[in-house]
Amino acid sequence: MKMPRQEMQARYKLFDRFVLKDQKAYYERAIERNTQAGTQVNRIRATFALLTGLSATLAGLIVQISFTTGTACNPVKAGSEPASYCGTLEIVIIVLAICSVAMPVFGSIFSTLSDLYQWDKLTN
Structure with a gap:
């Protein structure tokens, strides 16, 4: 079946617009969406890593400043009552210690999420 040139050009334009360009636009949107999701997950992982380091450092600093000799x-210091804020500092240290253990867990959850969906592999 031989088609006239104008009909072939019209069919090519339809195919180009509704198949090729549509598919290209779909993949561009998918790559943009996955790039954004991967960036968000990496930012969350970095935030949890930062919070882990900050909480461990702050807990160590508070212990060094407030609970060492002199x-x-x-509590070993003879002849004096501990300061009134020492109980609060103990609670803060416990919370910071729990945070320094829990934050890497949350970071690894987001690492697993990133590996599961493989956002970075699709965008590269």
């Missing part, structure tokens, strides 16, 4: 909250 400080106000040292």
Whole structure:
């Protein structure tokens, strides 16, 4: 079956517009969406890593400043009552210690999520 040239050009334009360009637009949107999702997950993982380091550092700093020999909250220090804020500092240290253990867990959950959906592989 031989078609006239104009009909072939019209069919090509239809195919180009509704198949090729539509498929290209779909994949461009998918890549953009996956790039954005991968960026968000990586940002969350980095935030949890930062919070882990900050909480561990802050807990160590508070212990060093407040609970070592010769400080106000040292329970071994003879002849003096611990300062009134020592109980609060103990609670803060416990919370920071829990955070320094829990934050890497949350970060690894997002690492697993990133590996599961493989956003970075689709966009590269």
